[in-house]
Amino acid sequence: MRIAIGNDHAGTAYKLAIIGLLKSMQIDVGNYGTDGTDSVDYPDFVHPVAREVEEGKADYGIIICGSGNGASMTANKHQKIRCALCWNKEIVALGREHNDANILSLPARFISLPQALEMVKVFLNTEFEGGRHERRIEKIPC
Structure with a gap:
């Protein structure tokens, strides 16, 4: 598995910790x-x-900025991207299960580092449910 990660100045410490977590999980x-x-x-x-x-x-x-908003808005301008701005594990799980999110946006100034690490784990370990959610995803223009 390969994860691309990006951040601005507000997310540097979070990014470095997340990279450590990902490498410990043998993720490129x-x-x-x-x-x-x-x-x-x-x-x-x-x-x-x-x-x-x-x-x-x-x-x-995984993208990280102060509020997560600007990063999420930027990512969602790209075709085939479904970026979820998340602030707790439950929203992360729903972003994967219902929306097939392929990018996680984290608001570094509004969540703790331990929360961010847990959210990354949930993001990587939650599958898209498909079913009724699939037809909704198909209605998002690409």
Whole structure:
């Protein structure tokens, strides 16, 4: 499995911890985020993640910014991307089960690092339910 990850300055510490978690799970990681805390523009780091997922080079993506909103909006401009902005494990599970989310957007300034790590685990371990949800996904323009 390959996960593409990107972040702005607000998400650097979270990204580094998530990369550690993913590597401990033997998951290949494509790091497109900043490694610093100087102010940067999140689209510069989100577009490469979305492209990797869109082109099938990564199975999933994880993006992190202060609120998660800008990153999510940017990712969802890409074809074939269904990015879920999540703030707890239950929303993560529903994003995967009902919406077949392929990118997880995390709001670094509104969740703790332990919460973020748990949310990543839920994201990776939850399957899309299909069924009635499939026809809804098909109605999202690509």
